[in-house]
Amino acid sequence: MYEAYLVDWEDFGPNVVNEVRKYLERTPRSREIYESISEYIPLGVNSNQRYYSPYPLYFSEARGSRIWDVDGNQYIDFNMGFGTLITGHAHPRLVSAWEKQISKGILYTYPFELLEELAELIPEMFDIDMFRFSTSGSEAIMYACRLARAYTGRDIIIKIEGSYHGTYDYVLVSSWPTRGLAGPRRMPVSVLDSLGLPEDTEDLVRVVPYNDIEPLVELLEEEGDEIAGLIVEPVMMNAGIIYPEPGYLRKLRDLTREYDIVLIFDEVKTGMRAYPGTAAQMFGVTPDLITLAKAIGGGAPVSIVGGDEEIMSLIAPSEAPRYQGVIHAGTYNANPFSLVSVYVTLTEILTKDEYNRLTKLNEELKKGYEEAFDKYGIEAYVELFGVSGAIMYSKEKVRNFREVLNTRLELWYPLFFSMINRGIIPNATGPEEMWTLSVQHTEEDIEKYLENIDYAASLMSESLEYLEE
Ligand SMILES: Cc1ncc(COP(=O)(O)O)c(C=O)c1O
Numbered sequence: 001m002y003e004a005y006l007v008d009w010e011d012f013g014p015n016v017v018n019e020v021r022k023y024l025e026r027t028p029r030s031r032e033i034y035e036s037i038s039e040y041i042p043l044g045v046n047s048n049q050r051y052y053s054p055y056p057l058y059f060s061e062a063r064g065s066r067i068w069d070v071d072g073n074q075y076i077d078f079n080m081g082f083g084t085l086i087t088g089h090a091h092p093r094l095v096s097a098w099e100k101q102i103s104k105g106i107l108y109t110y111p112f113e114l115l116e117e118l119a120e121l122i123p124e125m126f127d128i129d130m131f132r133f134s135t136s137g138s139e140a141i142m143y144a145c146r147l148a149r150a151y152t153g154r155d156i157i158i159k160i161e162g163s164y165h166g167t168y169d170y171v172l173v174s175s176w177p178t179r180g181l182a183g184p185r186r187m188p189v190s191v192l193d194s195l196g197l198p199e200d201t202e203d204l205v206r207v208v209p210y211n212d213i214e215p216l217v218e219l220l221e222e223e224g225d226e227i228a229g230l231i232v233e234p235v236m237m238n239a240g241i242i243y244p245e246p247g248y249l250r251k252l253r254d255l256t257r258e259y260d261i262v263l264i265f266d267e268v269k270t271g272m273r274a275y276p277g278t279a280a281q282m283f284g285v286t287p288d289l290i291t292l293a294k295a296i297g298g299g300a301p302v303s304i305v306g307g308d309e310e311i312m313s314l315i316a317p318s319e320a321p322r323y324q325g326v327i328h329a330g331t332y333n334a335n336p337f338s339l340v341s342v343y344v345t346l347t348e349i350l351t352k353d354e355y356n357r358l359t360k361l362n363e364e365l366k367k368g369y370e371e372a373f374d375k376y377g378i379e380a381y382v383e384l385f386g387v388s389g390a391i392m393y394s395k396e397k398v399r400n401f402r403e404v405l406n407t408r409l410e411l412w413y414p415l416f417f418s419m420i421n422r423g424i425i426p427n428a429t430g431p432e433e434m435w436t437l438s439v440q441h442t443e444e445d446i447e448k449y450l451e452n453i454d455y456a457a458s459l460m461s462e463s464l465e466y467l468e469e
Helices: 014-026 028-037 092-102 115-126 137-152 213-226 248-258 279-283 309-315 336-349 352-375 401-405 409-420 443-468
Strands: 059-063 066-069 074-077 130-134 156-160 205-208 227-232 262-266 289-292 303-307 381-385 388-392
Touching: 014 028, 014 409, 014 443, 074 443, 092 336, 115 130, 115 303, 115 336, 130 137, 130 309, 137 227, 137 262, 137 289, 137 303, 137 309, 156 213, 205 213, 213 227, 213 248, 227 248, 248 262, 303 309, 352 381, 352 388, 352 443, 388 409, 409 443
Parallel strands: 156 205, 156 227, 227 262, 262 289
Antiparallel strands: 059 066, 066 074, 130 303, 289 303, 381 388
């Protein structure tokens, strides 16, 4: 079994194989757990993104910027819950608020009094008229799509090729299509991401490239009056990080207005990423609906769908009987544990000053990476958005997902194994993922990260030679 774990890595050259070997040697307890539980839990994980070869690490404790695996290895964590934990792990203010709340109950399924404060805070902070809480980004996305359909009386959702919006069936399309399946640029094919999606999914979800207005205009000219919603991450953050070109978001706003389509900004990742607010506010483009999750809750399971009053009030139409509005419900929605977390995170922890400090630290990581890439002749650059950053494995600036597919994504593996063996989790799991700094990261944490970049880059460069052989 042990040797079998190494096979996948032979094409990367002997030093990467050595790093994987080291990984196996340092993490026997994780391997044991993986081997025993994957018989019962598919892939040994409960979210597909958590799996990677040879096996994922299993963790037992986290505090501040640190996390410990079950073998007692300590890591400085730059994954931070796939970008959720800008608070860092177990922030003392959250812990104290949790302790107070836990003894008073964490699930009432009756409305909780803190809603009064949050009903003032959230609309003002995120520039929305009305909102509802639920528990995951995927749910918020599902509600946004349902509201768009209810409001327009139409069925089709347009999404961006290469964007991931969670696990709701009618957005699980072309999140990562292969080149062979993706079809022509001007008319991308809707590629189903999962088995088990309803047959009508490919008809009800259309796909357009990011930063490319022409294909959207053509689609709208043909089918504009059948489109309910256009959903977009204002900054793409699931294929590395890709910024909107100047005027792109504005153009989306104008076109969706022209065709009476609900514009949805998926701010699950972009919200609270660069300052205390949304990307919509930063770019000065107001969508009809936004979804928020991840960073707003400091680690608690919580999400928001919110926006325009006329659309949101379809959840409770004034004249209709109770169940004629849009259904939005959930046992765990707005539970006291999550609401306390949101309140403390937004009012006490994620301050403007912290974003300023972290944005500066983030620049140091970019510089460190780019110097090492230069030194070893690696064609890659770093894109930052607020407290997060991603390596784009390309010399030229990437504008959309198809260009990401042409990059050397496999270079993430040597980077990952070299860093993790030296106590650094460099980013969230996967080459398309970002790193995130938290308010509990220190200058020393960044220095430790920087110290390891040179070796990681040398391994990436060596891998390139072997992979090209
Ligand atoms: C942009 C975006 N939207 C939606 C989701 C789904 O959120 P969740 O995993 O909380 O369901 C994610 C998850 O990573 C995401 O990155």
